[in-house]
Amino acid sequence: MSKQNAIQLSGVSKTFDGFKALADANFTARWGEVHALLGENGAGKSSLMNIVAGLYGPEGGSLFIDDNPVKLKGPKEAAKLGIGMVHQHFKLVTPFTVAENILLNLGHIQTSGLYRERLRRVTDDIRAMAARIGFDIDPDARIGQLSIAEQQRVEILKVLLAGAKILILDEPTAVLTEDEAERLLTTVQGFAREGAAVILVTHKMNDVLRYADQVTIMRAGRTVKTLKPDAVSVDELIRLTVGESPAGQDASPGGRVPGEPFLRVQGLRSTGGRRALNGLDLTLNRGEIYGIAGVGGNGQSELANALMGIPEAVSGRMEIVGEGDLADFDAARRRALGIAAIPADRYGAxxxxxxxxxxxxxxxxxxxxxxxxxxxxxxxxxxxxxxxxxxxxxxxxxxxxxxxxxxxxxxxxxxxxxxxxxxHPPQLVLAHSPSRGLDVKATEAVRERLRAARDNGAAVLLISEDLDEVMAMADRIGVMSAGRIVAEFSQPADRQAIGQAMVNHV
Structure with missing residues (x-):
C-alpha cells in the first residue's frame, strides 16, 4: 500500500432520537497495523465503526478511505472499497447453511455461473480458509444448529472470504477459547503485516497489549486518547476507559461450605441430529457458583437451552430437588420457583x-x-x-x-x-456467558449480582468459555467436553490441571 492511512474519521457526529451517540469523534487507522478501540458500552465505538461500514451516515465530520474522501451510501459500497465488519451480534440467516450465508454475502463478487456452481466454489473456499485459520466448520451445517461460538466463526469467515482489506472486528474473541482466540488474533495480525488494516473493538486488555499496534479510547461519544499499548499498563488502560479502577475483584474463591443439592442433572443426552450432549451428570448446590469450563461447541449451549426452557431435543432428567423435572415446568412455574435465566444471546433469547x-x-x-x-x-x-x-x-x-x-x-x-x-430474589440462576462483550465496569456489575445471589443462598450455574471468568467466580469447576462433565475441581483450583482436562478430552 502506498498510502499510510486506511481510515480517517474527523469531527464525526451522530444523533439517535435526540441522543448524541457521537460528538466530534476522531479516529485514524493505518495500513499494516492492528488498531484497538476501547470504551464502555455506549461509548460510541460501534456507532463509529458502523459509519465506516456504511450502515450509518454521519451528520457531521468527514470520512477518508485510503486518504480519499468518501460518502458511503450503504454497506455494499463499503464492501466494494474492501471494508468488512464482523458484528458482535450476528447477522446470519439461521435456516440457511454456512455456505449459503457466505454466498449471500458475496453477491457483489460471485456473479457468474449457475447457483450450484457458485455454491460449490464457495464451499471449497470455506474449507480452505477454515483450514488456514484452524476453524472446524462444516459448510453444509445450518446456522440454527450451530453454537454461538461456531456462528461467530462463520461471521469471521464471511468477512475474510469477501476479500476485505480493512477488517473491523467487534469483540471477535468474546466466544472463543484462549487457543482459538490466539489463532484468530495471530491470523489477523498477519493480515495487517501483509498490508491490511485491522480494527479490533475489544474489552480484553491482554488482547490489546499483545496484538495491537495502536489503541484509541472512547468515552461518551468522544475520542479520549490514542497511544501505543506497550507504553501503558492494563491498570492505566482501565482508568482511561472507565475513568476509575474497577471494583476489587475476588481472587479465586475457596473454602466455602455449600448448602443442600438444589439441581440434579442425570444422563442428559441429545436426541436430535447433532449429539451435543452425551450422558451429562451434574449436581448444583445452594449457596455456590458452579462454573462450567470447556472448549466451545462441546454442548454448553445445548445444556443452557435445556435448562432454560429454550427448545432443545434431549432425554434424561433435570430435577429440582423436591419439585420435579425442569422439562415439565412452564414459564409460570419456573418464575414461581425463583429460576432466573441469562442466555448467551441476549437479543435473540x-x-x-x-x-x-x-x-x-x-x-x-x-x-x-x-x-x-x-x-x-x-x-x-x-x-x-x-x-x-x-x-x-x-x-x-x-x-x-x-x-x-x-x-x-x-x-x-x-x-x-x-x-x-x-x-425477585432468585433461588436458581442459570447464566450462560453473562459478561460476553461487556466492558470492565459492566462485567464487574454482572459478577457482583451473581455473587450476591450465591451469598443469599441461591444455586448459581455459570457457563462460560472465558476460563479467567470461571476461575475468578466459581466455587466448584466442571470441565465439559464431548457433551459431558469429564472432570471437577474445588477451589482453589490449579489452572494448568483444568487446561489439561480440557485438552485431554477434546
Missing part, C-alpha cells in the same frame, strides 16, 4: 427487541397478575417498577421507558435482562 424497555421488564411478571389481568395491564405500575430497575441496575442509554429494547447497547441490554431476572 432474552429480550423482545421491538418491545419497549418497560414491556421487556414486565414480561417476567405478567403471568403472576402483579400488573392486573393481561387484557388490562396497569401500565403506570409497570413503568414505575421499570424505572426503579433501570436506576438500581444502572441501565444507561434509556431516554424513555417506551424506547425499544433493541436500541440498547450490549452491556445495557444485559443489565436490563438481569434487572428483570433478579426483580
Amino acid at each position: 432474552a429480550l423482545a427487541g421491538p418491545l419497549s424497555i418497560a414491556d421487556n421488564f414486565a414480561l417476567g411478571d405478567i403471568h403472576s397478575g402483579r400488573y392486573g389481568p393481561f387484557w388490562y395491564l396497569n401500565t403506570r405500575a409497570i413503568e414505575a417498577d421499570a424505572a426503579e430497575a433501570v436506576r438500581q441496575f444502572d441501565v444507561q442509554g434509556v431516554r424513555s421507558l417506551k424506547q425499544k429494547a433493541a436500541l440498547l447497547s450490549g452491556g445495557n441490554a444485559q443489565k436490563l435482562v438481569i434487572a428483570r431476572e433478579f426483580s
Whole structure:
C-alpha cells in the first residue's frame, strides 16, 4: 500500500432520537497495523465503526478511505472499497447453511455461473480458509444448529472470504477459547503485516497489549486518547476507559461450605441430529457458583437451552430437588420457583427487541397478575417498577421507558435482562456467558449480582468459555467436553490441571 492511512474519521457526529451517540469523534487507522478501540458500552465505538461500514451516515465530520474522501451510501459500497465488519451480534440467516450465508454475502463478487456452481466454489473456499485459520466448520451445517461460538466463526469467515482489506472486528474473541482466540488474533495480525488494516473493538486488555499496534479510547461519544499499548499498563488502560479502577475483584474463591443439592442433572443426552450432549451428570448446590469450563461447541449451549426452557431435543432428567423435572415446568412455574435465566444471546433469547424497555421488564411478571389481568395491564405500575430497575441496575442509554429494547447497547441490554431476572430474589440462576462483550465496569456489575445471589443462598450455574471468568467466580469447576462433565475441581483450583482436562478430552 502506498498510502499510510486506511481510515480517517474527523469531527464525526451522530444523533439517535435526540441522543448524541457521537460528538466530534476522531479516529485514524493505518495500513499494516492492528488498531484497538476501547470504551464502555455506549461509548460510541460501534456507532463509529458502523459509519465506516456504511450502515450509518454521519451528520457531521468527514470520512477518508485510503486518504480519499468518501460518502458511503450503504454497506455494499463499503464492501466494494474492501471494508468488512464482523458484528458482535450476528447477522446470519439461521435456516440457511454456512455456505449459503457466505454466498449471500458475496453477491457483489460471485456473479457468474449457475447457483450450484457458485455454491460449490464457495464451499471449497470455506474449507480452505477454515483450514488456514484452524476453524472446524462444516459448510453444509445450518446456522440454527450451530453454537454461538461456531456462528461467530462463520461471521469471521464471511468477512475474510469477501476479500476485505480493512477488517473491523467487534469483540471477535468474546466466544472463543484462549487457543482459538490466539489463532484468530495471530491470523489477523498477519493480515495487517501483509498490508491490511485491522480494527479490533475489544474489552480484553491482554488482547490489546499483545496484538495491537495502536489503541484509541472512547468515552461518551468522544475520542479520549490514542497511544501505543506497550507504553501503558492494563491498570492505566482501565482508568482511561472507565475513568476509575474497577471494583476489587475476588481472587479465586475457596473454602466455602455449600448448602443442600438444589439441581440434579442425570444422563442428559441429545436426541436430535447433532449429539451435543452425551450422558451429562451434574449436581448444583445452594449457596455456590458452579462454573462450567470447556472448549466451545462441546454442548454448553445445548445444556443452557435445556435448562432454560429454550427448545432443545434431549432425554434424561433435570430435577429440582423436591419439585420435579425442569422439562415439565412452564414459564409460570419456573418464575414461581425463583429460576432466573441469562442466555448467551441476549437479543435473540432474552429480550423482545421491538418491545419497549418497560414491556421487556414486565414480561417476567405478567403471568403472576402483579400488573392486573393481561387484557388490562396497569401500565403506570409497570413503568414505575421499570424505572426503579433501570436506576438500581444502572441501565444507561434509556431516554424513555417506551424506547425499544433493541436500541440498547450490549452491556445495557444485559443489565436490563438481569434487572428483570433478579426483580425477585432468585433461588436458581442459570447464566450462560453473562459478561460476553461487556466492558470492565459492566462485567464487574454482572459478577457482583451473581455473587450476591450465591451469598443469599441461591444455586448459581455459570457457563462460560472465558476460563479467567470461571476461575475468578466459581466455587466448584466442571470441565465439559464431548457433551459431558469429564472432570471437577474445588477451589482453589490449579489452572494448568483444568487446561489439561480440557485438552485431554477434546
